[in-house]
Amino acid sequence: MTLAERLPGHPFIAYKNGTLHVEAAALPELAREHGTPLFIYSKQWMLEALAAYQRGFEGRDALICYAIKANSALGVLRIFAEAGCGFDIVSGGELARVLAAGADPAKVIFSGVGKTKHEMRQALAAGIACFNVESEAEIDVLNAVALDEGRQAAISVRINPNVDPKTHPYISTGLKGNKFGIAHDRALAIYRHAASLKGLRVVGIDCHIGSQITEAAPYLEALERVLDLVEAIEKAGIALHHLDFGGGLGIDYNGDTPPAADALWRRLLERLDARGFGQRRLVVEPGRSLVGNAGVCVTEVLYTKPGEAKNFCIVDAAMNDLPRPAMYQAFHRIVPVTPRRGEAVSYDVVGPVCESGDWLGRDRALDVKAGDLLAVLSAGAYSMAMASNYNTRGRAAELLVSGDRVTLIRRRESIEDQLRSEQFEG
Numbered sequence: 001m002t003l004a005e006r007l008p009g010h011p012f013i014a015y016k017n018g019t020l021h022v023e024a025a026a027l028p029e030l031a032r033e034h035g036t037p038l039f040i041y042s043k044q045w046m047l048e049a050l051a052a053y054q055r056g057f058e059g060r061d062a063l064i065c066y067a068i069k070a071n072s073a074l075g076v077l078r079i080f081a082e083a084g085c086g087f088d089i090v091s092g093g094e095l096a097r098v099l100a101a102g103a104d105p106a107k108v109i110f111s112g113v114g115k116t117k118h119e120m121r122q123a124l125a126a127g128i129a130c131f132n133v134e135s136e137a138e139i140d141v142l143n144a145v146a147l148d149e150g151r152q153a154a155i156s157v158r159i160n161p162n163v164d165p166k167t168h169p170y171i172s173t174g175l176k177g178n179k180f181g182i183a184h185d186r187a188l189a190i191y192r193h194a195a196s197l198k199g200l201r202v203v204g205i206d207c208h209i210g211s212q213i214t215e216a217a218p219y220l221e222a223l224e225r226v227l228d229l230v231e232a233i234e235k236a237g238i239a240l241h242h243l244d245f246g247g248g249l250g251i252d253y254n255g256d257t258p259p260a261a262d263a264l265w266r267r268l269l270e271r272l273d274a275r276g277f278g279q280r281r282l283v284v285e286p287g288r289s290l291v292g293n294a295g296v297c298v299t300e301v302l303y304t305k306p307g308e309a310k311n312f313c314i315v316d317a318a319m320n321d322l323p324r325p326a327m328y329q330a331f332h333r334i335v336p337v338t339p340r341r342g343e344a345v346s347y348d349v350v351g352p353v354c355e356s357g358d359w360l361g362r363d364r365a366l367d368v369k370a371g372d373l374l375a376v377l378s379a380g381a382y383s384m385a386m387a388s389n390y391n392t393r394g395r396a397a398e399l400l401v402s403g404d405r406v407t408l409i410r411r412r413e414s415i416e417d418q419l420r421s422e423q424f425e426g
């Protein structure tokens, strides 16, 4: 297999003349100018990923709400805002971010199991489209907050359809044992209760079954269950204006073959049409599938270290920059930015953080020397967004590339940035 074949299949992150490029930008130059570790995103790739959803919903009343938890950089949010997307947020901080990026609050939905009263007030004041509520207790609190503010909160109840999304246990959310959503058999009673509250306006139904889902079947299964409920709820006289099917569509990390967004929605729309819901307003909350493969993290090899049992390739990116391998044993392809022609050796690619869990890739065949650059692929989602300051490491810089235009969308975090919010006793 050639190196090019090992890259996710798209033209925006590719080798040209033996050097890895993001669109027209050569990565060694970017690394020289901005240092490493460095996140680099392809704008065209994001737009193309979005286009697959737009094609899937052509002729339908649909709102694509980008789940910003996947990558909440303002420069990324602006792309989706300009493309007409709505946003799925899960905190007051995310609300502030989407508003700062120019989002239309009427296209913002607020998910999450633990919204605070303060966050509810913030979102009501902003005039968001809908709260996706997740428990009876939350319904009552939101009602009280809305009445107190002299407003009405539009709500959708998140249903837990008890469907196995066949993904990592930490990111499956639609099973009975998960903290998310409201059990299917409680749903009707809860809708009745919500509809009786003056501070609330029931507008929809919602489900999200997990993340990095690579098959259509769990979606189809969840869809049928949600539609069964919609029928029962509407029979009880409660109209549902929109149906929200969450996010979760997976990407190719390592030869994974998730359905394309348009192909998936063709199948789901067939079922929606068959059951008479095809013209209903549809909402989706994709995160990873819009940004995941659009980004790479460039890191420099600091040292190679032969070990007794393993060889280590020690790089300047770590679990604080790319937490997915440490947290979920997730696989990210790691490729040389400028491949050498010598013999590859098997390495564990690890960072400088003082934990054995700080690895980015295991048993990777690489021909590398100190000073070489490596690119960690599929780093556009849940990487920088989950980065921390562990080991007092500043968060990396982020670049957005569009053709040959390169924009620094987040400067590297300095030590002053980190120390600024702290103080001594007394």
Ligand code: LLP
Binding pocket: 067, 069, 070, 088, 111, 112, 171, 173, 208, 210, 211, 212, 246, 247, 248, 249, 285, 286, 287, 288, 289, 324, 328, 381, 382
């Ligand atoms: N909607 C809700 C209610 C969610 O909880 C999530 C993700 C999404 C939408 C977007 O899902 P996506 O399309 O990105 O799969 N940190 C983990 C993933 C956590 C996903 C959490 N919820 C990872 O790195 O794999």
